[in-house]
Amino acid sequence: MSHLAILCVRNEGAFLLEWLAHHQAVGFDKFLIFSNDCQDGTDTMLDQLEKMGLVTHVRNEGPYDNGGIQFTALKTAAKHKLTRKADWILPLDVDEFVNIHCGDHTLPALHAAIPDATAITLTWRLFGANGQVRYSPAPVLDTFTKAAPAIMHWPWRSAMFKTLYRNDGTYKKPGVHRPRDLNEKKKADARWFDSNGEPLPEQFVNKRIFSNFSKDNYGLVQLNHYPLGALESYVVKADRGRAVHSDHILGLDYWVERNFNTNEDTSIQSLAAPRSEALQAMLSDETLSNLHNSAVAWRKKQFETLMLKEPFRALFGRLLMTPPSQPVPREAAQFMFHFANRARRANKKKP
Structure with missing residues (x-):
């Protein structure tokens, strides 16, 4: 079976090769990668990777539709020949790493564990800054x-998830968190399963983008999500903006909702050996290695440039003063959900 990963990147050349090496080890055999407005050479790296036969690179230079840069890329991806030919599809971001816990930790092992699935929800596990x-x-x-x-x-x-789904015509387009444009004629054949291998109700077939709260969603697979990085990297990310809404500047709120560091999790090291082998194979190409080093140098220089501006110095200072986030107890979460539900009911009553 062919597994296609779809990725959108901007100024993330320093992280690209590790991400690619890991997902090669997981079992993805095709990569459709969109770049836009890169100053660090990410687009040139992708050109070289395409010459090496490892990825397909598309420059997503606009104009962009109302959904923004990433939605425009996914709209283009829906028509691409790689998407049409793939058996399974998973759109990802460069800070998301598939982490399979069953069998030999590869995609075939996941399919063997959930053989009836046409869609599998991969729930985020948030990884914090770890004091870096x-x-x-x-x-x-x-x-x-x-x-x-x-x-x-x-x-x-x-509890948000990304969806690994069978490309059998049930959905016409890939989406950020879940496939889009459901074919009603094939709806009855859709079989959604969670990352514990449990069947999911019909609402997941249509619209859900997050798993159920207050349960362990990581039995067979999880999606390791590294949205922050070190404080220095977060300042550079703040300048870039959000992946989906690039005009939304990142601040302390984004950081606090993701900087959890309470539990050690090294389970993704199950594929350390094949990941390292794949990475070294890429770095053995002199052109690609030099481009990677240039992207690393750009990131360091960009941080220094941003720190000459007051808003970014202020953000860095606030990050230094902010302790790691603490998980909210069940009772406190229920208190907030009570008001969220009240607000939802009130909005439904409005004319």
Whole structure:
């Protein structure tokens, strides 16, 4: 079976090769990668990777539709020949790493564990900054090993998922968190399962983008999510903006809702050996290695440039003063959900 990963990147060349090496080890055989407005050479790296036969690179230079840069890329991906030919599809971000817990930790093992699935929800596990202040080119998966606990009650974003789905015509387009444009004629054949291998109700076939709260969603597979990095990297990310809404500047709120460091989780090291082998194979190409080093140098220089501006110095200072986030107890989360539900009911009553 062919597995296609779809990725959108901007100025993330320093992290690209580790991400690619890991997902090669997981079992993805096709990569459709979109780049836009890169100053660090990420787009040139992707050109070289395409020459090496490892990825397909598309420059997503606009104009962009109302959904923004990432939605425009996914709209283009829906028509691409790789998407049409793939058996399974998973859109990802460069800070998301598939972490399979069953069998030999590869995609075939996951399919063997859930053979009836046409869609599998991969729930985020949030990994915090782990006390890292300065950016280092050391591997993300070796550096950031502290995460949120397996059971979270708040915020709802901690239960968001990405969807690995069979490309059988049930959905016409890939989406950020779930496939889009359901074919009603094939709806009855859709079989959605969670990352514990349990069947999911019909509402997941249509619209859900987050798993149920207050339970361990990581039995067979999880999606390691590293949205922060070191404080230095977060300042650079704040300048770039959000992946989906690039005009939304990142601040302390985004950081606090994701900087959980309560539990050690090194389970993703199950694929350390094949990941390292794949990475070294890429770095053995002199052109690609030089481009990677240039992207690392750009990231360091960009941080220094941003720190000459007051808003980014202020953000960095606030990050230094902010302790790691603490999980919200069940009772406190229920208190907040009570008001969220009241607000939802009130909005439904409005004319």
